[in-house]
Amino acid sequence: MIRLAIAEDHQSLIDGLELLLKYEEEIEIVGTANDGEELLKIVQKKEPNVIVTDIRMPKMDGIQATRLIKKEYPHINVLAFSMFDQDEAVMQMLDAGASGYILKNTSLNEVLKAILTVAEGKTYFDSNINASRLGKESKKSKKGVLTKRQKEILALIAQGKTSREIGEELFIGIHTVDTHRKNMIRILGIKGKGELLRYALEKKYDF
Amino acid sequence: MIRLAIAEDHQSLIDGLELLLKYEEEIEIVGTANDGEELLKIVQKKEPNVIVTDIRMPKMDGIQATRLIKKEYPHINVLAFSMFDQDEAVMQMLDAGASGYILKNTSLNEVLKAILTVAEGKTYFDSNINASRLGKESKKSKKGVLTKRQKEILALIAQGKTSREIGEELFIGIHTVDTHRKNMIRILGIKGKGELLRYALEKKYDF
DNA sequence: TAAAAAATACCCTTTAACGGGTAATCTAAA
DNA sequence: TTTAGATTACCCGTTAAAGGGTATTTTTTA
Known part of the structure; x- marks a missing residue:
């Protein structure tokens, strides 16, 4: 039963x-x-x-x-x-x-x-x-969950900030932000220009 | 019946x-x-x-x-x-x-x-x-700012489609799609790379 | 403490998306 | 029927982001 x-x-x-x-x-x-x-x-x-x-x-x-x-x-x-x-x-x-x-x-x-x-x-x-x-993905990235820093950056991406602005806000270089972007794209298994922003925005509605 | x-x-x-x-x-x-x-x-x-x-x-x-x-x-x-x-x-x-x-x-x-x-x-x-x-509300907001075609394109933007893909789907040129993009940006008074996508996504969930 | 994970930073190339024009049709309203 | 608005299309240049790497330092964990 x-x-x-x-x-x-x-x-x-x-x-x-x-x-x-x-x-x-x-x-x-x-x-x-x-x-x-x-x-x-x-x-x-x-x-x-x-x-x-x-x-x-x-x-x-x-x-x-x-x-x-x-x-x-x-x-x-x-x-x-x-x-x-x-x-x-x-x-x-x-x-x-x-x-x-x-x-x-x-x-x-x-x-x-x-x-x-x-x-x-x-x-x-x-x-x-x-x-x-x-x-x-789950083997490579285990839980598939983004790291704290990555989530932080993702939140700023969702606010429409550019890599430059994010870097300034977090006191890190633009290259670093870009690296985080790329890592997130890899982990999340997405592709294409606006997909990360899409993900960042939709995430709110996902959970 | x-x-x-x-x-x-x-x-x-x-x-x-x-x-x-x-x-x-x-x-x-x-x-x-x-x-x-x-x-x-x-x-x-x-x-x-x-x-x-x-x-x-x-x-x-x-x-x-x-x-x-x-x-x-x-x-x-x-x-x-x-x-x-x-x-x-x-x-x-x-x-x-x-x-x-x-x-x-x-x-x-x-x-x-x-x-x-x-x-x-x-x-x-x-x-x-x-x-x-x-x-x-309905008195002052008239009819909504964007035209039919613009909204159509906006919906496709929200789906993460590129200008090329949108053009193919609507049987119009990529330049035309870009023109619509720019007109929408002008009308909506937004600026910056991902702002239109942001707007498109936010709109979508407003419905 | 050694190994793994996370965070940092730079290189290169390509491309989609602005930003700023101009302009020809086509459609619908005055 | 004239005119305004909508739709179509192209030009130029700039830039942010993606896709591909490599590499150092810090932090965490086994």
Whole structure:
């Protein structure tokens, strides 16, 4: 029997999942939440064994929530459910302990398949996610998380600052900023002119 | 009888709506789309009388799609379904001819109520939307600063496309795209390398 | 303490995106 | 129907950023 908890800030999507799952006899929805903090409460009270969670949520994002949950309840299988397929989000979610990752632009049937798969302790990844690319990066860069300095620079990039301005602000050379840029591009597996800025800006909306 | 078309880039949400509506005898879903262009095709082929559409979608956003649809088929009632409650998006959608506006973080039941309401030719607005504030704003903001073509190009810029790619997609020269870029920069009063991309991305999430 | 990771800095080349013009069509409104 | 606005297209030059390296110093961790 799957005791499922759902965390997702769009109530309409939760309602849809509930409609889908209420005919699945092996699945019982023990609770739903609209943010990460609510999810934690449900986990404590209702003891689900599978969780479907959005990444970007108010109050506490899915990554942080997953990390805390897996620390206390390592047996719970977490399935990430996100709008975005950015490598970093996937890797962070994996690092936090998630067993699967599906995108919102897939069908509910695939969601169901994913839930059943992770419930068995297996992993499930959306077909749109390039797992090999992830694997490659994750070996090289381990967690795929940017360093403190890199995040600092990324934040300034998101503010529209140029390498020169960033260098002045952080008291480092323009070359150094450029090196950080290039390293981030490599780690994140992105390419093209404005992609890093895009990433920097979208990141806010990702998590 | 309501002949309903749904446009929404998250298939999971479409599936949820379908599950909800399949028990409503007065509603028939005649088609679903994952982007604006698909929606236009469905409208032509299936002649729905009510449309539920996301605002932010690939290829063509819901505002543009609504505008085109209302021009050809003014009897169709359009219900906007969006993540965001920013005034500008609501106003643009109204200006495009939408009859209602609901947020994704509402329940599916409210979605159903909204569909039934707009189907009767009435208007339905999410309780989170301050209608009076909208009226005040819409007077002074006229119609939005950028032209149709410019917005089209801006949307592609937001997708990270280069001028070359945009030109290819719209069957115009790279110089033309650059001219549009420069005109937008001038009109919007921005400056600097990535500012237009920044603006494009911010705009996108405002909808 | 030795090894790994992070942060610093420079080299080179290429390219997309400004910034600043000019101008021909084409479309729609006055 | 004239005129204004929108769309198309090109010229020049400049610059920030990316893509490819290499390399030193500092900090952290095993």
